[in-house]
Amino acid sequence: MKNLMLALSVVLFSSGVAIAQDHSQHNHHDHMNHTTFKAEPVNKEHSIYHLDGEWQAHTGESLTLANFQGQPIVISMIYGSCTTACPVLVNDARRIFEALPDAYKGEVKLVMVSFDQDRDTPAALAEYAAKYNLGDDVWTFLHGDDNNIRALATLLGVRYRKRADGDFDHSNLVTVLDVHGRVVERVEGLNRPVEEAVNALVKIIDENHLLHR
Amino acid sequence: MYKWLSVLSMVVAVQAAAEPVIIPAGEYKPAVLLDETVEVVVMPAFKLDAAPVTYAQYLDFVLENSKWRRDNIAAIFHDGNYLKSWSVNDQVPAGYESKPVTEVSWFAARAYCDAQGGRLPTLDEWEYASNYYLQQHGLSDKAYAQMLFARHSNPTAYSKQEVDTTIGQLDYMHNRVNEWVEDYQLLLTNGDNNDLLAGSCGDSARFMADFGDASYATFFRYQSRSNYRPQSTTSTLGFRCAYDLEK
Amino acid sequence: MKTFIKSAVASALLVSFAGLPVIAEANVPLKHDSEYVIDGKIYGMPKAKIYRDDYNGPAVVGDYVTMVPHLAKLDYKGNKEHEVRMDVFSQKVEVAPGVSYNAWTFGGSVPGPVLHVREGDRVVFKMKNRSTEEVVITKPFKGASPYFDQIAANQLQKHQPVVAPMPHSMDFHSGTVAANDKWATIAPGETIEFEWIANYAGTYMYHCGTSSVLMHTAMGQYGAVVVSPKEGYPTxxxxxxxxxxxxxxxxxxxxxxxxxxxxxxxxxxxxxxxxxxxxxxxxxxxxxxxxxxxxxxxxxxxxxxxxxxxxxxxxxxxxxxxxxxxxxxxxxxxxxxxxxxxxxxxxxxxxxxxxxxxxxxxxxxxxxxxxxxxxxxxxxxx
Missing domain, CATH: 2.60.40.420 (Cupredoxins -  blue copper proteins)
Structure with a gap:
């Protein structure tokens, strides 16, 4: 059963890639698909956990970003009704996680933040996580208000814009944050190689002796 | 001494606490085409501060929110020059009370508006309000363009002039400071390649509704602001807040 | 691989110098792993760096940087790496008797400073956007650049510092690089640093490429780079x-x-x-x-x-x-x-x-x- 799910998700994700690539070649003529924004450069010296806004996890729990302090995280921004790039971004985060040495997997959290204040309620995000078979111990999907979403996106260098049809144009970016919430690695684009993100995570975990706590 | 000063500043702030202006619902045609398809934007009504936020108003915010004091602000929220001209952390430069506050980052401007129960206006809201203002005052495109280019040519001469926050009607849109908006980055949605060029080096014609002076003046406001970082602070960039209408 | 490239450069230099009276010393010009050589010219410069620093020294730095109409003498043989700075900031300048405006400038004058290099030279360029500062150029700076002495001796433009915060960029026509990287726009307070090789001899424009490019150039952001030919002009x-x-x-x-x-x-x-x-x-x-x-x-x-x-x-x-x-x-x-x-x-x-x-x-x-x-x-x- 699990293998079947995996195979299904591979099919799903690879078709997502195909759609996204196709879109990039034809977006002048196809306004139904979203536009990819190039990510902005960001400050890597300081912690983004200075943002003190409240978020709701897909589990219903309320938290601030500082809750993730003390371990590295892989963070990306998506929205639930996005069928092209977003599933690929989720899969990219999963690929990073799965490429970690087994011993390191317990020290990393994957955080997916929604652009969509209105549609991606915690309940909707819980459904999303369940549909993609993403376990609560590793994955956190966050719902926030427009104010907090914009602030976080800006610090991550993710550019986005809500379209009239309710969908979002956005940068495709997966970011690795260190134990203090500083940006250490950014993977821009879809379905990119994961080695550098994995190496960054391993380095953070080693340097902070997280395995031997 | 400090106590006395803050009392004074509260007096100023009370005087300045005019109601925001209602910008009625309507349509507007952006001078800068961020989309290939959208030419007329339908805008709901909202409220906007009549004038840019002043030093006195900003001082009140800083006194009540110590994390936005000059000596407390987190480094990730500014570029090192936040409120640079304030010689003391809780006192505005002498004679600056009624001038538009500047040397504030996008993060600081948002925090201020949030504390007032508002938010930064969106780019569309600000530009729509600008059109509304020009119509109210019967300003021609030429007069508008000249005003804006004059400010671009010598921004410091404009940013250091006072504003009257008690007049109760929309003002100072173009003759004081450039203003932060929520989505200030130039977001061109009509294609990856356009986004990459992002209006640089002569690549502007495709984003212009027309090539009149007024459109260029507006484009120039968008474009120059879009090159700032959210941490940027300058002596000619301020802000005003927007508010949703009560539902 | 890199050794091979270096020897390829050396032989290219030998060929081009054959029979000419002035022989430049054959420096090995490759500096970064990213670089490669085509037709004896170097391409593949490393990425530009954009950062903040508190620099408030002379706005123009470089031994071979002058004010128009002067051109510095190239008093070295062969190729050289030049460290050049031209900060960007506003300055009130006179362009006709009684007509002054607040110019946007490189180095404070309109046109900006003249940079003189030799074909094949490497330029390590730094520029800080100091448009939020009052930058004085009319006092001499010891050891900064001949430019300042020449400005001090010629006050026709009546330079006065002006604050006019604005994003700016630098586009050297004499450089062969990816413009979206090297000619990137920087916000006030930021510094950009990048390298280029003077691959072609000639006199080249530099200017600000930030939109509206018409306004930025018309406001005064341009100047000249003179790249003298490796073997000189015949005269x-x-x-x-x-x-x-x-x-x-x-x-x-x-x-x-x-x-x-x-x-x-x-x-x-x-x-x-x-x-x-x-x-x-x-x-x-x-x-x-x-x-x-x-x-x-x-x-x-x-x-x-x-x-x-x-x-x-x-x-x-x-x-x-x-x-x-x-x-x-x-x-x-x-x-x-x-x-x-x-x-x-x-x-x-x-x-x-x-x-x-x-x-x-x-x-x-x-x-x-x-x-x-x-x-x-x-x-x-x-």
């Missing part, structure tokens, strides 16, 4: 005087007591002034100097932003003209050189006798708006 030994002239248009309108940028005039290509070296009187208050019988070389750049120039010296004929300053592009016996915006020519002429030689843009509508100057010739010395 190097006979040249007595060498100067740089940059022509440009101003689009100003009066508003109160001030002059401001007039965008509709700029779009209509209807300049208020057309100037040599930034002022209608630049080359009449301070004419170029020579003597009868001299061979005078002028590196002439038409910076535009939008107009053409038909450069002519009244009473002389250009003995040789190198289009764009590349010694492979030789023309002979020309009365006038027509240059489009951002085009240049290196011209040489013999000063026939003692007297005054007017320099004009022979498009007389431009000459009448200021594009005129003079070269004084003293008695023959030889």
């Amino acid at each position: 190097d030994k006979e040249v007595d005087q060498e100067y740089v002239i940059v022509q440009s248009e101003m689009y100003l309108e009066q508003m109160g007591e001030d002059y401001i940028y007039d965008h509709s005039a700029a779009l209509a290509r209807d300049p208020s002034h057309v100037v040599f070296n930034g002022h209608v009187s630049a080359l009449s208050e301070n004419p170029l100097k020579s003597n009868a019988g001299d061979r005078v070389r002028i590196h002439f750049l038409n910076a535009g932003p939008s107009g053409t120039s038909s450069f002519h010296v009244i009473g002389a004929i250009f003995d040789k003209v190198w289009a764009e300053g590349d010694p492979r592009n030789t023309w002979y016996g020309m009365q006038t050189v027509l240059l489009g915006a951002s085009s240049s020519a290196t011209v040489e002429f013999i000063v026939p006798e003692e007297g005054v030689y007017k320099l004009v843009d022979h498009e007389f509508a431009d000459a009448e708006r200021g594009a005129a100057g003079a070269l004084y010739a003293g008695p023959r010395k030889k």
Whole structure:
């Protein structure tokens, strides 16, 4: 059963890639698909956990970003009704996680933040996580208000814009944050190689002796 | 001494606490085409501060929110020059009370508006309000363009002039400071390649509704602001807040 | 692999130097792993760096950086790495008697400083956006650049510091790089640092490429880089005087007591002034100097932003003209050189006798708006 799910998700994700690539070649003529924004450069010296806004996890729990302090995280921004790039971004985060040495997997959290204040309620995000078979111990999907979403996106260098049809144009970016919430690695684009993100995570975990706590 | 000063500043702030202006619902045609398809934007009504936020108003915010004091602000929220001209952390430069506050980052401007129960206006809201203002005052495109280019040519001469926050009607849109908006980055949605060029080096014609002076003046406001970082602070960039209408 | 590339460069240099009298020392010019060589030219510069620093030293740095019309002498053999800084900031400058405006500048003058390098040289360039500061350029800075002494000696533009915060960028036409990386726009307070190789000889424009590029250039953000050929021009030994002239248009309108940028005039290509070296009187208050019988070389750049120039010296004929300053592009016996915006020519002429030689843009509508100057010739010395 699990293998079947995996195979299904591979099919799903690879078709997502195909759609996204196709879109990039034809977006002048196809306004139904979203536009990819190039990510902005960001400050890597300081912690983004200075943002003190409240978020709701897909589990219903309320938290601030500082809750993730003390371990590295892989963070990306998506929205639930996005069928092209977003599933690929989720899969990219999963690929990073799965490429970690087994011993390191317990020290990393994957955080997916929604652009969509209105549609991606915690309940909707819980459904999303369940549909993609993403376990609560590793994955956190966050719902926030427009104010907090914009602030976080800006610090991550993710550019986005809500379209009239309710969908979002956005940068495709997966970011690795260190134990203090500083940006250490950014993977821009879809379905990119994961080695550098994995190496960054391993380095953070080693340097902070997280395995031997 | 400090106590006395803050009392004074509260007096100023009370005087300045005019109601925001209602910008009625309507349509507007952006001078800068961020989309290939959208030419007329339908805008709901909202409220906007009549004038840019002043030093006195900003001082009140800083006194009540110590994390936005000059000596407390987190480094990730500014570029090192936040409120640079304030010689003391809780006192505005002498004679600056009624001038538009500047040397504030996008993060600081948002925090201020949030504390007032508002938010930064969106780019569309600000530009729509600008059109509304020009119509109210019967300003021609030429007069508008000249005003804006004059400010671009010598921004410091404009940013250091006072504003009257008690007049109760929309003002100072173009003759004081450039203003932060929520989505200030130039977001061109009509294609990856356009986004990459992002209006640089002569690549502007495709984003212009027309090539009149007024459109260029507006484009120039968008474009120059879009090159700032959210941490940027300058002596000619301020802000005003927007508010949703009560539902 | 890198060794192979280096030896390929060395052999390319040997071939190109064969039979020429001045042999440059064969430096190994590759510096970064990203670099590679095609036809003896170096490509693949590392990424630009954008950062903040508290630099508040001299706004222009470089031993071979001068104010127009001066050109620094290249007193070294072979190739060299130049550390060059031209900060970007605003400055009130006079362009005609009683007409001053708040210019956006590189280094504080309009046009900006002249950089002189040799073909094959490497430039490590830094620029801080200091548009939020009042930057003074009229006091001397020890060891900064010859530029400051020359500014101090020539106060025609009456420079005064102005604060005008604005994003800016630097685009060197003399560099062959990815513009989206190296010519990136920086916000006030930021510094950009990048490298380029002077792969081609010639006289090149530099300018700000930030939108509106018409406004940024019309506001004063341009200047010249002179890349002298690796083997020199064939007449190097006979040249007595060498100067740089940059022509440009101003689009100003009066508003109160001030002059401001007039965008509709700029779009209509209807300049208020057309100037040599930034002022209608630049080359009449301070004419170029020579003597009868001299061979005078002028590196002439038409910076535009939008107009053409038909450069002519009244009473002389250009003995040789190198289009764009590349010694492979030789023309002979020309009365006038027509240059489009951002085009240049290196011209040489013999000063026939003692007297005054007017320099004009022979498009007389431009000459009448200021594009005129003079070269004084003293008695023959030889």
